[in-house]
Every structure is written in C-alpha cells, then in structure tokens.
Amino acid sequence: MAEDIAELMQSMGRRARAAAAELAFAPADQKAAALNAAADALLANVPALLQANAADLAYGRDKGLSAAMLDRLMLDESRIAGIAAALRAVAGQPDPVGQVMAEWDRPTGLHIRRVRTPLGVVGVIYESRPNVTADAGALCLKAGNAVILRGGSESFHSSGAIHAAMVAGLRAAGLPADAIQLVPSRDRAAVAEMLRMVEFIDVIVPRGGKGLVGLVQAEARVPVFAHLEGICHVYLDKAADPAKARRVVLNAKTRRTGICGSAECLLIHRDLVNGLGAQVIADLVAAGVQVRAGEGLQHLPGTVPAVPGDFGHEFLDMIIAAAVVDDVDGAIAHIRRHGSQHTESILTEDDATADRFFQRLDSAILMRNASTQFADGGEFGMGGEIGIATGKMHARGPVGAEQLTSFKYLVTGDGTIRA
Template sequence: MDATEIHSQMIEIGEKARAAAAELAYAKADRKHAALIGAADAVWKNRAKIIEANARDMDYGREKGLSPAMMDRLMLDEDRIRGIVDGLRTVAEQRDPVGDVIAEWDMPSGLHIRRVRTPLGVVGVIYESRPNVTADAGALCLMSGNAVILRGGSEGFNSSQAIHACLVEGLKGANLPEAAIQLVPTRDRAAVSEMLTMTDHIDVIVPRGGKGLVGLVQREARVPVFAHLEGIVHIYVDKSADPKKALDVVLNAKTRRTGICGAAECLLIDRDIAEGLGADLVAALKAAGVRVHGAEGIDGTVAATEEDWGREYLDMDIAAKLVDGVDEAIAHIRAYGSNHTDCIIAEDSAPVARFFERLDSAILMHNASTQFADGGEFGMGAEIGIATGKMHARGPVGAEQLTSFKYLVEGNGATRP
C-alpha cells in the first residue's frame, strides 16, 4: 500500500476503535470476563496453529539477523502459550476497575461528590518481537474498558495475527464489538507514524521495544505516551548481605532471561566485601557464562569502560564496580540508571531504608531478583508495559493503570450563592 492508502486504513481503524470504546465504557464485567475466557480457550485450542505461525516468524527473524535475546523474545512454544492462556484467565478473574469509587465526600453546600474510575478510551500499543504482548495488551485494555489498536513488530507478524484471531473469537462469543481489539494488518512502518499523530482517535500510546523504537515514539508522538526508554537495572550488594541470598538473587537476576527489561545490567559491590562475597559473586557469574565488565578491583572477564555504565546489554554481560557504601551506590544509580528497577541486597535495615528513600526508580527491591519486575508477578495477570515516567501510570501498567477518573456530583436542588 502507498502512504495514502495506509492513512485511509488507519483512520478507518481509529474510527472503529473510537466507536468500540464508547460501547466498552459501559460493558458489564461478566461480558468482559466471558470474552477473555473465550479468548483463552481459543488460544489453547489453536496452539498448534500459533506455533506454526511463530515458526514462520522465527525464520523471518533469523533472515533479519535478530540477536539471540530478540529471538528468545519472539519464540513461542507450548509452555509459553500456556503462559499466555494463564495470563488471559488471570486478567479475566480480576475485579473490573471501571466504576470503582476512588474517593467520596459531602460538601456543606449539599453536594455529594464521588471520584470514580473511567476508561482512557483508545490505547495504541506499538511493540517489537514479543507476540505475547498481543494477548497481554488486548486483555488489559478490554478489562479496563478501553479499545486498543495493536501494531506488532514485523518479525512477529504471523504470530500476532494468529493470537489476535483468538481474541476476536472471544469478543464475538461475548457479544462485544470486534473492533475493541484491532491489529494493524501491515508491516509497513508508515502505520507507526500514522498512529503517533492520531490525536482524534488514540488517547495514549504505549511502546514496547528497544531504545530505537521507544526513542522514536517519544520524539515524534503527538499522542501522550506511557514508556520506558531502557531497563538499566542495578543491584547493590551491601556489606551486610547474606552470602547465599546474594548469590541466588544476582545469578537469577542476570541469567534467568537476559533479554527482558528486568534483567540486571550492573552490579555494585560494597568495597568492604570485595575480597570475600564480592569475589565469589564475580566468579559465580563468570562460571555461569556471563561476561563481567569489571572496574578497578574486580577480576572481570574484560575491563570496564565508561560506555559500560548506563548500558542495557540484554545479553550475558554485566558491568561490575566496587563502591564505598550505599551512598556511592545511590549516586552511581542516579547518574547512570533509567528509573526502571533497582535492588539492594542487605540484612541491615539502615542501608535498605536509605536506598528506598533516596532513589526514585519505578520499582525498588530488597533481597529479591529484579526478574520479578513484571506485572504478572505483581498480581496484575499481565502488563502492557513498565512506565518509568511520573505522569499518570508508573511501574507495571495493568488494568487499573489504564483508567482515568471522573467526578460524579449529586445535589438536591443545590444552588450556588
């Protein structure tokens, strides 16, 4: 299609989404529940077709030369499809946030005022590699009463289509508008540019992908954006850390899945334990196949350079540095972090309190793997992304975070003097 055809197609999609959003705003919870359970059943029933579609995407990804981390994000097998099904079911069982009374009060004038949750309207989601985002975003937007326009990455085109067909099957079965969850039917990047300027049709854009995609969206979008640019995740190991906890947490945070935004990218070690636990941590990482970019005093795989600080590897690499206590760790994270997720490993409560008080990342952790930085692990069923900004949503964006609010004001003939 040429640019004119894509523009016309996107406007049509936007108009359908806006109409669907108006209907979803008052859809009953039982219909949303039925749609999500129906979608989950359809995904499992069609898992062979989804895996077949994913195989074509994997071939396409190899031809494009995607990195191992990106290929891992792209890949679907039966276990991951089971995860998609479980995510859909978990969201289905959540309490519907629409209409929740956030606050309620009476005024001397006789007014009774309620602040209640209401959908945002139409959400645009632009994502790379991860076809599971098709299901996660569709489910969360539906539960929160929003219509969604999904634009998956070219590498996951076939997988996303197969999953989207299951979501539509669920909508049909629940007698909800099919346009509530739409998938842009083209790989052409012009569709992304269109979405970023569709202020009459889209209320918020959520980008899920690498620095290039998210940076592009943040620079060019005229529609408001929920985004994080990078997951530059730090772990600080305090001198009071329990050795076993530290080894378990650091290894899991780095090696469980290196390609996700919650993977640890920088290890900060209290200088007082450099020759004991610090050396053991570095040795364990190297033994696990991690390339340790070590600063002075650390026996790394390679010497760290200035470029290693503030770097999101998304691979079997980690930067490592000795620091003089929690305050230097905090200063380093402030200088090089991305306000995504940071962790302290310590048994002494004082440095933990200081770490929590003086850092303002969206997620701060104590003695827990940063791989838990995920909406599903927070009890949200799934997430549409992790927002690191400070306006509206922050941290994992689940159904509740995809709502705004309105005021319902009631009187009994009240007049203002």
C-alpha cells in the same frame, strides 16, 4: 502506498472509537467472558500458533537477531499456556471501571464521588515479544478501552495468530470485534500515522528499546506512557546475606536476559570485593555471563575490562557490567548517573541501609533481597502488564488494567444551587 496506510489507520481509528463507546459501559462479566474465551481459543489452536511462530523465528534469524532477542520472540507450548493463564488471571481480577476512588460530602449539600473511567482508545507500539498482543489487548479490554496494536515486524505472524484468538473471544462474548485491532502491515508508516491520530487515540504506549521509545516521545502528538530501557542495578551491600546474594544475582541476570527486568549492572561494596563479591562474579562467569569489570574488579578471574559505555547500557544478553562502590551512597550516586529509573535491587540485611536506598532513589520499582526479574505486572498480581512506565505522569511501574483508567467526578445534589 502511503495513502493506503493513512486510509487504513483512519478506518481503524474510527472503528476503535466506536468500539470504545460500547466498552465504556460493558458489564464486567461480559469482558471476563471474552478473555476466558480468548484463552480457550489460544489453547485450541496451539499447532497453528507454533507454525506462525516458526515463520517469525526464521524471519528473525535471517535478520540476524541475537539469541536473547530470538528467545523473546520464541513461543512453545509452555509459553502459550502461560499466555492463556495470564488472560484468565486478568479476567478474574476486579473490574476497575466504576470503582469509587473517593467520596465526600460538602456543606452545600453536594455528594461527590471520584470514580474510575476508561481512557478511551489506547495505541500500543511494541517490538518482538508476541505475548504483548495478548497482555495489552486483555488489559485494555478489562479497563473498558479499545486498543490498536502495532506489533514488531519480527513477530508479525505470531501476533496475528494471537490476535485472532482475542477477536474470537470478543465475538463469543458479544462484544465488538473492533475493540482489539492489530495493524495488518509491517509498514513503518503505520507507526507515524498512529502518533498523529489525536482525534482517535487517547494515549500511546511504546514498549521496546530506546530507539523506539525515543522516536515515539519525539514525534507523538498523542500523550505517551513511556516504557524506557531496563537498565536495572543490583547493589551488593556489605551486610548482604551470602546465600541470598549469590542466588538473587544469578537469577537477576540469567533467568531471562532479553527482558527489561534483567540486571545489567552489579554494584559491589568495597569491603566485599575479594570475598562475597568475588564469589558472586565467579558464579556469573561459571554460568556463561561475560562480566565487564570496572576498576578494582579486573583482577578477578574470568572478567574483561569494562569501558565507560558499559555503564548505563542495556545489554539484553549474557553480559553484565560490574563496579565497586564505597557504600550505599556510592551505589545511589552510580544509579542516579547511569540508570533509567526502571528497577533497582539492594541485597542487605541492614534495615537502615535498605531504608536509605528506598528513600533516596526514585526508580519506578525498588526491591530488597529480591531478583529484578520480578519487575513484571504478572508477578505484581496484575495478571499481566502493558509495560513498565518509567515516567512520572499518570502511570508508573507495571501498567495494569487499573493504570489504564482515568477518573471522573459524579456530583449529586437535591435542587442544590450556589449562593
């Protein structure tokens, strides 16, 4: 069986490399046509996709997935329409390939341009969210890359149905079907093979929990864009506007608890504990959130005492940790100690305090008076995202089509020689 998986992955790698060579110079309108045709194929096959998703949900329930994880997995007509809309949004964006990033002339007579170029072949390893199949496929295609997708076992059937629509789009536009490939096996040996395929894959993007990302970072021989945990903090400053704060905190935690942009820790300025802070916590409790309160907050109704492991934990559920801090510097220190450099938000009307928060934290995304649920490539105007990169090399924050390119130098002379 291991030999079969190895042979399968080598074949996929060879075909992806061949497809990437064609995509590198594919016209922008041809790639856009493929994505629009894929959106059409999705919407034309909603019943089949819902049936595939029902099989995945049954599998997930049998495995004992939490309600939040089942929500990540679930598709309905609205979410399928959203996936199709995201495909069209990516199709409508400017094509990054060939964009001139900078150009200049040298005294020697050389004219130099730095232009965007595809990475080549991208490998994406992800867990339960089937929409990643479309997002990753679309963004890689837009950037002129071939992609090998390895979805989670829970989303096996849904990802397969979405992939079929992507392939239909490629064929309709006359692009190679091997440009977007999905590993047709739940066998984890396929992941191990991908991590070693340096001759075929140029970069790996893991999208999932700490266990998956840690495994990929530890074992990959291929370069990795890391998408680590979303341990997102919201700091309630003493200069916060009460109406804004109550609205934003509730949305940051409860809109969708199973996504990486969900707030996992609320930090409250000491002066607000028995005023606005108590109101915000009461709002969360009323909404069904379990508030795990640190020292100074445990007297508030409906809270349960926090334990040390609650800070720096990604719950992905209707649970939030809460702590008291003395000021913005205390919030910064707490986030540096417990955060994952994903997304943090400050709620304040004080410009100097907000500036200090922005300057002294180094998370990929920092927000002011906005919900952390906006940590999303689609909300950033990228059409979609392949993940939120929390590392500092090459790509950071939402990884869209532009971040899936590298660059090359085009140098023009006129019989120019070096003295």
